[in-house]
Amino acid sequence: MIRCITFDLDDTLWAVDPVIRHANQSMFSWLTEHAPAFTKNYQLRDLVTLRKQVLEDAPDISHSVTLIRQAQLTYGLRQVGYSDEDTELLAAKAFEVFIRARQQVVFFEHAREMLSDLKEKGFLLGALSNGNADIHQVGLADLIDFQFKADDVGQMKPHPLMFQQMLEHTGLTPEQVIHVGDNPEHDIEGAAALGIRTIWVNIHGDDQVVPADKTVTCLSQLVNAVTEINTQAG
Known part of the structure; x- marks a missing residue:
């Protein structure tokens, strides 16, 4: 029987692109006031170049969006004097300005209701994320019981380490867990490689074939998908 359901966060429970755009703009507004030499020499589009540069210099931080962001800022500020x-x-x-704005998410329709329903049914709920959203800061600590982030684990999904640490933390076997996510590689393939059942969240109606156990196009469908998997598992 299924006892735990884990969720990816970005683009599974909310759209991440508008969140990052807002966070970047907030950060650049702060830098314009407090570090004008930075924004005189760099624009938002230059973050891509700065990311490439810091990863060339320190490839060992590639798993951590937080360390990359901090390294981008450090490198750029030094470069401008x-x-x-x-x-x-x-x-x-x-970075404080960025990460505070990065937590200001707008949940997809039915997201909180779906999580609340699963919680009431007695499932243990977890978050497994490659990003740096925090369940306590986005307002999910009342529904999600634990979280693992690539920042802390040291590897990004689909690497098995995050899934393995989740299994160790919960004391469950792969057959007792469902992982829910939007990314076919990071979430579906990564979880399935360990024998964890999967639900693909296809909010945008992509037509690609993804070998998940179930697919939902709206989060309102997810509780039924969990029930069907649980019935099959039982």
Whole structure:
């Protein structure tokens, strides 16, 4: 029987692109006021170039969107002439602005109701994310029991480590867990490789074939999908 359901967060429970755009704009507004040399030399589109540069210099941080973001800021501030001391302070403050805005998500329709329904049915709920959204800051701590992030685990899905740590944390076997996510590779293939059942969240109606146990196009369908899998598992 299924005892635990884990969820990806970004693009599974909310759309992430508008969240990141808002967070980037908030960060750049702060930098314009407090570190004008940065925004005089860099625009939002230059974050891609800065990301490439810091990953060339430090490929070992590629699993962590938080470390990448902090490294982008540090590298860019130094490049435009800020001292090491000022760079450290400005990078930390700018990241605080970014990460605070990054938690301001708008849930997909039916997201909280679906989680609440599953919680009431007695399922243990978890979050497994490659991003740096935090269940406590986005307003899900009352519904989701635990969270693993690539920042902390040291590997991004579909690497098995996050799924393995989840199984160790819960004391469950793969057959007792369903993983829910939008990414065919990171979520569906990653979980299935360990024998975890999967539900693909296809909000945008993509026509690709994804070998999940169930597919939903609206989060209102997810409780029924869990029930069907649980019946088959039983």
